[in-house]
Amino acid sequence: MYKIGNIYFIAAIAVIGGGLFGFDISSMSAIISTQPYLCQFNQRGFNDKGLCLGPTDDVQGGITAAMPGGSWLGALISGFLSDRFGRKTSIQMGSVVWVIGSIIVCAAVNIPMLAVGRIVNGFSVGICSAQVPVYISELAPPSKRGRLVGFQQWAITWGILIMFFICYGCSYIDGTASFRLPWGLQMIPAILLFIGLCFLPESPRWLAKKDRWEESKAVLTLVHGQGDANSPWVNQEMEEIREVVEFERANADVSYFELFTPKMINRTTIGIFTQIWSQLTGMNVMMYYITYVFTMAGLADDTGNAVLLPSGIQFVINVVMTVPALLWMDRWGRRPTLLIGAFFMCLWLCVNAGLFAVYSRAPYPGEFPSTAESMAISGAPAKAIIASTYLFVASFAPTWGPVSWAYPPELYPLRLRGKAVALCTSANWAFNFALAYFVPPAFANITWRTYVLFATFCAAMFIHVYFMFPETANKPLEEVEMMFDDTRPGAIKYIGTPAWKTRNTRHLTIKNERNEVSSEEKIGYEERKETTSTNSA
The missing domain is CATH 1.20.1250.20 (MFS general substrate transporter like domains)
Structure with missing residues (x-):
């Protein structure tokens, strides 16, 4: 359909x-x-x-x-x-x-x-x-x-x-x-x-949680990639979703x-x-x-x-x-x-x-x-x-x-x-x-x-x-997770930060969504990816 x-x-x-x-x-x-x-x-x-x-x-x-x-x-x-x-x-x-x-x-x-x-x-x-x-x-x-x-x-x-x-x-x-x-x-x-x-x-x-990865990427391509399956934003988001799904499966069962x-x-x-x-x-x-x-x-x-x-x-x-x-x-x-x-x-x-x-x-x-x-x-x-x-x-x-x-x-x-x-x-x-x-x-x-x-x-x-109440505006859902879970890769920068000192990250988010990711952000993303792979191993 x-x-x-x-x-x-x-x-x-x-x-x-x-x-x-x-x-x-x-x-x-x-x-x-x-x-x-x-x-x-x-x-x-x-x-x-x-x-x-x-x-x-x-x-x-x-x-x-x-x-x-x-x-x-x-x-x-x-x-x-x-x-x-x-x-x-x-x-x-x-x-x-x-x-x-x-x-x-x-x-x-x-x-x-x-x-x-x-x-x-x-x-x-x-x-x-x-x-x-x-x-x-x-x-x-x-x-x-x-x-x-x-x-x-x-x-x-x-x-x-x-x-x-x-x-x-x-x-x-x-x-x-x-x-x-x-x-x-x-x-x-x-x-x-x-x-x-x-x-x-x-x-x-x-x-993705149901292991329907091809359908998941197809939706991201449709909604965020304007039909381009190779869009950098789609690939980055797909990788982050995959990391989260694999991490959660390895660390917890789901219950109220x-x-x-x-x-x-x-x-x-x-x-x-x-x-x-x-x-x-x-x-x-x-x-x-x-x-x-x-x-x-x-x-x-x-x-x-x-x-x-x-x-x-x-x-x-x-x-x-x-x-x-x-x-x-x-x-x-x-x-x-x-x-x-x-x-x-x-x-x-x-x-x-x-x-x-x-x-x-x-x-x-x-x-x-x-x-x-x-x-x-x-x-x-x-x-x-x-x-x-x-x-x-x-x-x-x-x-x-x-x-x-x-x-x-x-x-x-x-x-x-x-x-x-x-x-x-x-x-x-x-x-x-x-x-x-x-x-x-x-x-x-x-x-x-x-x-x-x-x-x-x-x-x-x-x-x-x-x-x-911490600030969550403009942060990817996977990044918000780091604000609460100090075991997650990349979470170190949030440890000890009180709610009233958390900030909106609008300018960085818009830049990423326009596929204008800076070299520093790319390095940080690769480091998180490498750390996740090491922890999983």
């Missing part, structure tokens, strides 16, 4: 798997305040205006959390699927599961059926969100790796935006079709993903337990916390439950539709502000991007906490349909709440959003990358599940202090990144 070798096209197709997560976010956040949804899954009866009150706060939290709960399990299993069947095939499996889950959700007539469908959808998202970054990182050249893996986050933002406005348009349809139609349409991207992947190559590193050995625990902790911190930023407050926040700021009407358009503005901001990261994340580096994002998110969360603490009042009886909408604020402070919410999203979008997907796949050796990234992504979904369930009761019980909690997490992640 004809295979496409353009790396940007490959990434564009693969990250549709990220778009599935985006579709799920807004298919819930845009619907939970509308009357057709509240009436279909009504548990609390009616208010004095005769409007449905919908599920209880705990049940709504459970419905929302069902998707990340399924994603946690899917992410864990994805490591085995990826190592056994390949990166590309595991993503295709995820797309099939998504279609099944969407059918169940679309047909849901009660809360248990809706929750089961969202668990199945989540299982799909867990597989795709874990393995798409692995697939792209193993195909991309180092100087473009962050940008291309970052496309996953951009696809998520586009999925959120597209589905949100589909839901907004459908909100004017009478009856249950207003939410069943969007839930049915979300099958389309999964079908496109499955078909598109048929025309993409498999990961060359996975092929190895991730927790003294040799691996440092990078395992870094990778897991990259995903955990991305959830503890509080972005879920702004995504899943943004209609709650804007309702408390006085933007809602009795139907729940009036709050949708201003909520949609933040999704537009999310899409637009992710673009700078795609263009310049590899130039900026991973560390500065994460540090700046944590600082500004902490700032805007503190602003929101202060405004709600000083200017809000308790809502009147029956003023809001949900007890999670526990504060009412109006006038200039309400406008400031909306503005700082938008600024928070603008701070997350170019920083922790894309980098949290790009960074973990860069940390691990080939033999463990599939399982390691699956473990990291499962941590993301575990905390996503907890926060999706936690936020409505948190707003109901601790009100504005919810923002203080997330601001504290942002301050903690700033400190953690500064002292523990």
Whole structure:
């Protein structure tokens, strides 16, 4: 079958798997305040205006959390699927599961059926969100790796935006079709993903691990060599992959337990916390439950539709502000991007906490349909709440959003990358599940202090990144391995270097990719090759 070798096209197709997560976010956040949804899954009866009150706060939290709960399990299993069947095939499996889950959700007539469908959808998202970054990182050249893996986050933002406005348009349809139609349409991207992947190559590193060397070189030639099998860049990368595969076979067996050995625990902790911190930023407050926040700021009407358009503005901001990261994340580096994002998110969360603490009042009886909408604020402070919410999203979008997907796949050796990234992504979904369930009761019980909690997490992640997260931007994956493993050839120059002194190597990487390798670099490469051969002997 004809295979496409353009790396940007490959990434564009693969990250549709990220778009599935985006579709799920807004298919819930845009619907939970509308009357057709509240009436279909009504548990609390009616208010004095005769409007449905919908599920209880705990049940709504459970419905929302069902998707990340399924994603946690899917992410864990994805490591085995990826190592056994390949990166590309595991993503295709995820797309099939998504279609099944969407059918169940679309047909849901009660809360248990809706929750089961969202668990199945989540299982799909867990597989795709874990393995798409692995697939792209193993195909991309180092100087473009962050940008291309970052496309996953951009696809998520586009999925959120597209589905949100589909839901907004459908909100004017009478009856249950207003939410069943969007839930049915979300099958389309999964079908496109499955078909598109048929025309993409498999990961060359996975092929090499399976001793399919000719296919591996053919993929490198297609993607990096522009059809020239004798390209210096292709030959150099092929040799480095061969060295890594042979070294790993001679030194270790593959299992999840190895991730927790003294040799691996440092990078395992870094990778897991990259995903955990991305959830503890509080972005879920702004995504899943943004209609709650804007309702408390006085933007809602009795139907729940009036709050949708201003909520949609933040999704537009999310899409637009992710673009700078795609263009310049590899130039900026991973560390500065994460540090700046944590600082500004902490700032805007503190602003929101202060405004709600000083200017809000308790809502009147029956003023809001949900007890999670526990504060009412109006006038200039309400406008400031909306503005700082938008600024928070603008701070997350170019920083922790894309980098949290790009960074973990860069940390691990080939033999463990599939399982390691699956473990990291499962941590993301575990905390996503907890926060999706936690936020409505948190707003109901601790009100504005919810923002203080997330601001504290942002301050903690700033400190953690500064002292523990090394710079990996623009380094070949095999070179990143040397930063953590002092037994690897060439690792001596990294020994004893603290994380805050590691640097971006963009200029050297671009020079190598242009096949302009200096004599000094050639000598270093030959020395590493000779050392590896000696150690193997």
